[in-house]
Each structure stands twice: as C-alpha cells, then as structure tokens.
Amino acid sequence: MKARGTYSLFLIAAIAALLLALIPLPPWLAVIKPMGLALVLIYFALEAPEAAGLGHAFALGLCADLLFGTLLGEHAFRMLILTFLTLRFRHRLRFFPIWQQAGSVFALLLNDRIIDLWVRLLGGAPWPPLVFWLAPFAGLLAWPWVFLLLDGLRLRRRKAKP
Amino acid sequence: MTDSAPLFAGARPGTLKLVVLLALAIMLMLTDRQRGFLVSMRERALVLLAPVYELTALPAQMAADARFAVTARQSLANENATLRAALLTAQNEIYQRRAAALEAERVLAKVQRARQDALAGTLLRVIDIDLDPFRQRLLLDGGRELGLARGDGLIDVAGVVGQLSEVGARYSFAILITDPNHALPVEVSRSGLKAIAYGSGDAQRLELKNLPPNADIVVGDRLLTTAVGGRFVAGYPVADVIAVERPVDAAFATAIARPVSLLASNRELLAVKPRPSVGPPLPEVDQR
Numbered sequence: 438m439k440a441r442g443t444y445s446l447f448l449i450a451a452i453a454a455l456l457l458a459l460i461p462l463p464p465w466l467a468v469i470k471p472m473g474l475a476l477v478l479i480y481f482a483l484e485a486p487e488a489a490g491l492g493h494a495f496a497l498g499l500c501a502d503l504l505f506g507t508l509l510g511e512h513a514f515r516m517l518i519l520t521f522l523t524l525r526f527r528h529r530l531r532f533f534p535i536w537q538q539a540g541s542v543f544a545l546l547l548n549d550r551i552i553d554l555w556v557r558l559l560g561g562a563p564w565p566p567l568v569f570w571l572a573p574f575a576g577l578l579a580w581p582w583v584f585l586l587l588d589g590l591r592l593r594r595r596k597a598k599p
Numbered sequence: 600m601t602d603s604a605p606l607f608a609g610a611r612p613g614t615l616k617l618v619v620l621l622a623l624a625i626m627l628m629l630t631d632r633q634r635g636f637l638v639s640m641r642e643r644a645l646v647l648l649a650p651v652y653e654l655t656a657l658p659a660q661m662a663a664d665a666r667f668a669v670t671a672r673q674s675l676a677n678e679n680a681t682l683r684a685a686l687l688t689a690q691n692e693i694y695q696r697r698a699a700a701l702e703a704e705r706v707l708a709k710v711q712r713a714r715q716d717a718l719a720g721t722l723l724r725v726i727d728i729d730l731d732p733f734r735q736r737l738l739l740d741g742g743r744e745l746g747l748a749r750g751d752g753l754i755d756v757a758g759v760v761g762q763l764s765e766v767g768a769r770y771s772f773a774i775l776i777t778d779p780n781h782a783l784p785v786e787v788s789r790s791g792l793k794a795i796a797y798g799s800g801d802a803q804r805l806e807l808k809n810l811p812p813n814a815d816i817v818v819g820d821r822l823l824t825t826a827v828g829g830r831f832v833a834g835y836p837v838a839d840v841i842a843v844e845r846p847v848d849a850a851f852a853t854a855i856a857r858p859v860s861l862l863a864s865n866r867e868l869l870a871v872k873p874r875p876s877v878g879p880p881l882p883e884v885d886q887r
Binding site for chain 1: 616620621625632640641652654655656658659727731738765772800801
C-alpha cells in the first residue's frame with residue numbers, strides 16, 4: 438500500500454515536471470530553467486528506489502523527447518545515466534546534509550549537461566552559448582525546495598495510508 | 600521508521616539493464632538522425648500530445664489576454680498612430696511596387712506568358728510553449744487537414760520565419776531559419792548574388808559562409824528568398840546584412856545577417872506553398 442502511494446506520487450510528480458517545463462517563460466528565465474524531470478528522478482532514486490527504476494527513467498525520457506521534439510532517445514539516454522549514478526551512490530548521498538546533497542545534485546546535473554552537449558555536438562549542432570551552463574546552478578538552488586516539497590508529500594501519503 | 604526498502608542491502612542498480620537500455624537509446628537516436636523515419640511516428644504522436652500542449656500554453660495565453668485588457672488607452676492610441684504611419688508608408692510602397700510590377704509584367708509578357716498564380720496561404724496560430732531554449736522550433740495549430748505539408752514555408756508581416764518540419768493531422772512543428780540545422784537559399788536584392796543563409800542557433804544571426812572573396816555584398820544589403828530549391832516563392836525578405844568579413848588569409852568571405860521577421864515572437868504565421876515549379880526539375884527529396 439505504502440509503495441503504491443509513493444509510486445503514484447512519483448508518476449504525478451514526473452508528469453507535473455514535464456508539463457511545467459513546457460510552460461513558456463521570459464527568455465532570460467527559460468535558459469536557466471532547471472530540468473524538473475531530472476530533479477524528480479533524483480529524488481525518487483534516492484528516497485524510493487523501488488518506485489523509480491531505470492525502466493521508468495527510460496520511459497519518462499522518451500516521453501520528454503516526444504514532448505520537446507528532441508532527437509528520440511536523447512532525454513532517455515540522459516535520464517538513464519542520471520538515475521543510474523544516483524542509484525549507484527544512493528547510500529552515500531542519502532546521509533549527506535541537504536546542502537552537501539545539493540552539491541552532489543549540481544554535479545549530477547553538470548554531468549547531464551555535458552552528456553547533452555556531447556549528444557548535440559555529435560548531432561551537428563554548434564557550441565551552445567555560455568548560458569547553457571546556468572541550468573545546473575538553477576538546479577542547485579532548486580534542489581532543497583524540491584526535496585522538501587516531495588518529502589512532505591511522500592510522508593503525508595504514508596501517514597494517510599498506514 | 601517504516602521504510603520498506605532495506606537500509607543498506609539491495610537496491611543495487613542493474614548494470615546489465617543499464618547497458619541494454621543505453622544501447623536502445625543510442626539505437627533510437629541513430630535511427631532518428633540517420634533515417635528520419637521516426638518523423639512520421641512523431642507526427643502521429645502529435646495527435647496525442649496536442650491537448651497537452653494546449654493545456655500548458657493556457658497560462659501564458661491568459662496572461663497575454665490580461666495584459667492586453669489592462670493596456671492603457673494612451674499606449675493603444677500611440678500604437679494606433681504608429682501603425683497608421685507605417686500603413687501609409689506601406690501603402691505608398693505598394694503603389695510604387697504595383698507600378699513597377701505592371702511594367703515588369705509588360706516586359707515579361709513579351710518573353711513568356713507571365714505566370715501569376717494567386718498566392719494562397721494558411722494562417723496558423725503559434726502555440727506558446729517552451730520546447731527548448733537552445734533550439735529554434737515552434738508548434739503550430741494546423742496540419743494535414745488544412746492541406747499543409749512538410750517543407751511549406753512560413754512568413755510573417757516582415758519576412759520569412761521558417762518552414763514546417765513535422766506535420767501531424769492538426770498540429771505541426773516548424774523549424775526557424777535561425778536553427779543551426781536550417782539552410783535557406785537567398786539572393787542579395789541589390790546585386791543578385793546567390794548564397795545560402797545558414798542558421799546559427801542565435802535568433803539574431805544568419806551566416807552566409809563560403810562566399811567568393813570578391814562577392815558583391817555590403818553591410819545593409821537586403822537578402823531575399825530565391826526559387827532555388829523550390830521551397831519558397833522568390834522575393835520574400837529574409838534578413839539584412841550586418842557584417843561582412845573578408846579575411847586576407849582565407850579562401851572565402853563570410854557575411855552575417857540579421858533576420859527581418861519576428862521569428863518566434865509571432866503569434867500568427869502564414870504558411871505558403873511553393874508555386875508549382877515551371878523551371879528545371881526539383882532535386883529528388885527523399886520521402887521520409
């Protein structure tokens with residue numbers, strides 16, 4: 438029952454992250470928009486790995502590719518690596534204080550950006566502008582709030598369904 | 600603690616699973632890039648995704664409407680005056696053009712029968728969503744049901760915006776002329792020089808690479824579409840040249856141009872079909 442509640446929260450959060458990413462923002466905000474789906478996947482890989490596996494990362498990544506019109510498989514590839522790394526270092530990351538955890542999230546997102554850059558360059562795109570590298574910083578700042586929000590929601594669900 | 604997952608044991612990520620899924624993702628990317636046949640799959644997925652896009656565009660739409668509603672009367676009046684002035688200038692220009700066109704027609708009629716197909720276009724609404732700030736793509740609310748097809752050109756009041764890249768039944772994706780994957784044959788209106796304008800990924804910049812070192816192009820030149828390639832009707836404004844570089848040590852000159860259209864800031868665009876070609880046959884386009 439508990440796992441079920443967490444699982445549905447995971448799906449809702451992931452879908453919400455995908456939809457939020459589509460909402461138009463002023464250009465200067467749009468370039469620093471953190472990758473919401475990545476943050477959601479990191480959170481659930483850390484706190485509820487039984488809900489967020491590699492299969493889910495792949496499927497959600499494909500959804501993102503279809504929604505954003507990117508090369509099919511690009512987001513899937515990035516989300517797979519992100520989730521795998523989080524799962525791999527989960528036991529260490531979980532016991533970090535939140536600021537240190539945010540630092541690790543920053544490293545994960547930066548790594549994600551590098552993979553993204555690599556895929557784009559291979560695809561023939563030019564070197565992106567410098568603002569391209571701001572998104573991980575936004576992720577760093579957003580992480581504590583995302584963490585607290587999802588943690589609150591998850592624990593409330595658990596209490597509701599003992 | 601009621602954590603169901605064991606604290607230290609288990610939850611080892613499956614390396615095999617990772618490898619398999621990564622390989623799958625790479626295969627998908629390669630197929631999508633090389634063959635492009637996944638485009639048709641995407642076009643089909645657009646039917647499912649369309650309501651999602653409409654939903655996410657809603658807040659921005661409402662914000663824009665609200666902004667419009669509270670715009671002060673004064674600014675509307677100002678805008679009105681500016682537009683009226685612009686209209687007069689444009690009208691004046693139209694009369695001059697019409698006169699010039701008449702004359703040209705008379706000349707042309709002697710050479711061959713002037714082809715004057717009525718220029719038909721379809722007005723499409725731009726759905727305001729953020730796809731990727733580093734890629735120049737748009738979503739439009741019109742598709743095959745309106746007779747659109749992949750490759751149809753898109754223009755706004757000022758000039759060329761882009762072309763349709765994926766066409767679903769009711770929605771389509773467009774690629775802007777500034778997308779790094781886009782190239783457009785252009786002509787310098789003053790000298791008739793033909794060139795290809797490549798997108799740069801920057802919305803304010805088109806690049807004309809590989810020009811001959813003595814190419815007749817200067818800052819301020821207007822670039823127009825040509826009928827070469829069969830995608831656009833000749834003569835739409837594309838961009839203004841803002842810089843020309845002729846490095847002494849390079850074999851080619853390069854020009855930088857700024858698009859004249861509003862590109863992604865448009866709320867409505869006109870999709871135009873290339874005129875049925877009368878000239879030489881078009882290059883074979885692989886149907887993917």
